[in-house]
Amino acid sequence: MLKRAGGGGVAIVALVAVVLAGGLAYLFLASEDMGADPTDRAQVARGEVVYAQHCARCHGARLEGQPNWRERLANGRLPSPPHDSSGHTWHHADGQLFELTKHGVAPFAPEGYESDMPAYDGTLVDREIWDVLAFIKSAWPPEIRARQARLNQ
Numbered sequence: 001m002l003k004r005a006g007g008g009g010v011a012i013v014a015l016v017a018v019v020l021a022g023g024l025a026y027l028f029l030a031s032e033d034m035g036a037d038p039t040d041r042a043q044v045a046r047g048e049v050v051y052a053q054h055c056a057r058c059h060g061a062r063l064e065g066q067p068n069w070r071e072r073l074a075n076g077r078l079p080s081p082p083h084d085s086s087g088h089t090w091h092h093a094d095g096q097l098f099e100l101t102k103h104g105v106a107p108f109a110p111e112g113y114e115s116d117m118p119a120y121d122g123t124l125v126d127r128e129i130w131d132v133l134a135f136i137k138s139a140w141p142p143e144i145r146a147r148q149a150r151l152n153q
Helices: 008-029 041-054 093-101 126-138 143-150
Strands: none
Touching: 093 126, 093 143
């Protein structure tokens, strides 16, 4: 049997509840405000794993994209672009990249535009999307990172 410890037991239960609530809020309510920091080694490492699992098949293991990514395929769709500095990913602010990854291209493209880019909402949590973006940005040279960072201001 447990002995009653007075008010200390209540305080511990309250502390555990606060910690659990904070953890759940982080996991389930995390928003795009989290950000992608290409200098955060832990975030980049997590992003590399998620990228390998969900993105590399189309965008290349080394962020190189598919060949001739600016030329339409027979089905009228464009191949997957590179995410290295040769592509156009860095021409977009972090918020735009987050939204495109989470919701896919359809909400942002002209009506009738078709893309093979899936929406990752429901597949990846927000933190994982930010981690992937941090990984992608970590591969850019400093001058490209600086140019893209200006878009975030």
